[in-house]
Amino acid sequence: DTGVSQDPRHKITKRGQNVTFRCDPISEHNRLYWYRQTLGQGPEFLTYFQNEAQLEKSRLLSDRFSAERPKGSFSTLEIQRTEQGDSAMYLCASSLERWTEAFFGQGTRLTVV
Amino acid sequence: SQQGEEDPQALSIQEGENATMNCSYKTSINNLQWYRQNSGRGLVHLILIRSNEREKHSGRLRVTLDTSKKSSSLLITASRAADTASYFCATDGDTGGFKTIFGAGTRLFVKA
Numbered sequence A: 001d002t003g004v005s006q007d008p009r010h011k012i013t014k015r016g017q018n019v020t021f022r023c024d025p026i027s028e029h030n031r032l033y034w035y036r037q038t039l040g041q042g043p044e045f046l047t048y049f050q051n052e053a054q055l056e057k058s059r060l061l062s063d064r065f066s067a068e069r070p071k072g073s074f075s076t077l078e079i080q081r082t083e084q085g086d087s088a089m090y091l092c093a094s095s096l097e098r099w100t101e102a103f104f105g106q107g108t109r110l111t112v113v
Numbered sequence B: 001s002q003q004g005e006e007d008p009q010a011l012s013i014q015e016g017e018n019a020t021m022n023c024s025y026k027t028s029i030n031n032l033q034w035y036r037q038n039s040g041r042g043l044v045h046l047i048l049i050r051s052n053e054r055e056k057h058s059g060r061l062r063v064t065l066d067t068s069k070k071s072s073s074l075l076i077t078a079s080r081a082a083d084t085a086s087y088f089c090a091t092d093g094d095t096g097g098f099k100t101i102f103g104a105g106t107r108l109f110v111k112a
Helices: none
Strands: A005-007 A010-013 A019-024 A031-037 A044-050 A053-057 A065-068 A075-079 A088-095 A108-112 B005-007 B010-014 B019-024 B029-037 B043-050 B055-058 B061-066 B071-076 B085-093 B106-111
Touching: A005 A088, A010 A019, A019 A088, A019 A108, A031 A075, A044 A065, A075 A088, B005 B085, B010 B019, B019 B106, B029 B061, B029 B071, B043 B055, B043 B061, B043 B071, B071 B085
Parallel strands: A010 A108, B010 B106
Antiparallel strands: A005 A019, A019 A075, A031 A044, A031 A088, A044 A053, A065 A075, A088 A108, B005 B019, B019 B071, B029 B043, B029 B085, B055 B061, B061 B071, B085 B106
């Protein structure tokens, strides 16, 4: 197992375009998290999945953001009609149990121009 | 808003010295975790301390937790240049939610 992987590592897009990121968690982990991190700040929680169920969403997750985890394995995060304020590092993490250590991917750095 | 707040925001020390970082939080917790992040990379879990624990050690790391003061500290002993990174505390509230809340981090620079 190579850990949590995220794809792509970098994405540059024009304002107004849609983007989709993928996260592959550690295979036996049924808990998956998405975070957003801007420069100089800590990660901000976006959403949480337990298996395929999305159990919690942050108010940061506007209508332009949607996340799925269709078969309880990989997850996708889509941002529609991107804005410059969406530029950030998007981090995915997975864990085996609730309130245990989370393993993070390397992140997808999004730049909206 | 972030629940965990780290102090100091930045710390610069010489190799071999000890580094202490503090974290304060606002609500009751089930556990508190510390993570490290090298520039532009993902976070690496360092240590988890549960709310009924007061101190925990892992190698050169020592974490304390004072739930009465809603605070935690991370001590890195005999620091190395490779310890240069940002350090974050993270808390899981006991409100029944699922999210882990991170602070803004302490940026540690260890000079060789």
